[in-house]
Amino acid sequence: MSSQQQSHQRVFLITGANKGIGFEVVKKLAANHPTDLILLGSRDQKRGEEALAQLGSPLNVKVLLIDTSSKESIEQAKQEIQKKYGDHLDVLINNAGIAPIKSDLKALKDTFNTNFYGVKQMNDAMSPLLRDNGRIVNVSSEAAALSMKHCSQDLKTKFLNPNLTETELEELFAPLFKAVEEGKDPKTVGFDPIKYSALENFYLLYYCASKLGVTILTRLEARDWNKKYSTKNITISAVCPGFCTTDLNNKAQGTRSPELGADSILYAVYTENLENGQFWRDGSRLPLESEE
Ligand SMILES: NC(=O)c1ccc[n+]([C@@H]2O[C@H](COP(=O)([O-])OP(=O)(O)OC[C@H]3O[C@@H](n4cnc5c(N)ncnc54)[C@H](OP(=O)(O)O)[C@@H]3O)[C@@H](O)[C@H]2O)c1
DSSP states (O other), rough: OOHHHHSSSSSESSOOOHHHHHHHHHHHHHHHTTTTTEEESSSSHHHHHHHHHHHTTTEEEEEOOOOOTTTHHHHHHHHHHHHSSTTEEEEEOOOOOOOSSSSSSHHHHHHHHHHHHHHHHHHHGGGEEEEEEEEEEEETTHHHHHHHHBBOOOHHHHHHHHTTOOOHHHHHHHHHHHHTTTTTOOGGGGOOOOOOOOGSSSOOOOOOOHHHHHHHHHHHHHHHHHHHHTTTEEEEEEOOSBBOSSGGGGGGGGSHHHHHHHHHHHHHHHHOOOOOOOEEETEEEEEEEEEE
């Protein structure tokens, strides 16, 4: 790749893109940007290669091995971008996510390691690579707003504090981890287990809390990066793709297609003058607290 090509070619990275909504995002980006580079993130090389083959191995798509729950893996992926792909990013889509099927401490840690810390670690590591007018989309869920609705008033006030720091945000979840570790009801520390019948087959509280974390994190990153990257005009958004039929929910029926979920994400990639740090679905602003 010549340096001239590198400077003109835009680079998109989508994590967890070997299947589901992330795969559909890559498919659309590959078609829309034939001369740009789309990095199809996959935590497993073989699954990534299979996804690439399923796309017909377009020349503008490359597999990037990346496990977002591992700092080492993120660092290796970053080095690969620096060495092989021009040392920059234009769009980062933090799509990788899991839904726990158990309610023990390991399930809580695993969920947060990918859905919350994974996004934070990705952004800490990759944001310096973003060029002018770069975009980050943190794939969240309306589950975040449900979590906000069902947590204590004290927690709500703290989550919505405009001066909250990222460290303080992490600390707001510490009592939940302690309660689960000690076998206490999460309600005693302000996190009320949520009853949301459409998602009944995984442990909702952990998933919803992790997505609340990502949605609030997005607001804080937008606020802080205005200063940190003041000349770069970076836009960061949280997006709900909507309830889509994927492996995450055991291919739940009566939901929307992952293609539509991808469109919801791409809205935050393509829309001009998007308000920074906000929460979107299908191009409409979502409230931070569910009205359901
Ligand atoms: N489906 C919905 O209804 C819905 C609704 C709201 C939000 N979302 C969000 O949308 C995103 C995509 O979900 P989906 O429905 O497309 O789920 P999916 O089909 O299960 O795909 C999830 C993807 O994330 C990858 N992944 C999981 N943990 C990872 C990690 N630590 N590092 C890197 N990749 C990892 C998976 O890789 P493997 O193949 O290796 O497991 C897979 O590629 C998630 O953030 C999810 O929370 C989905």
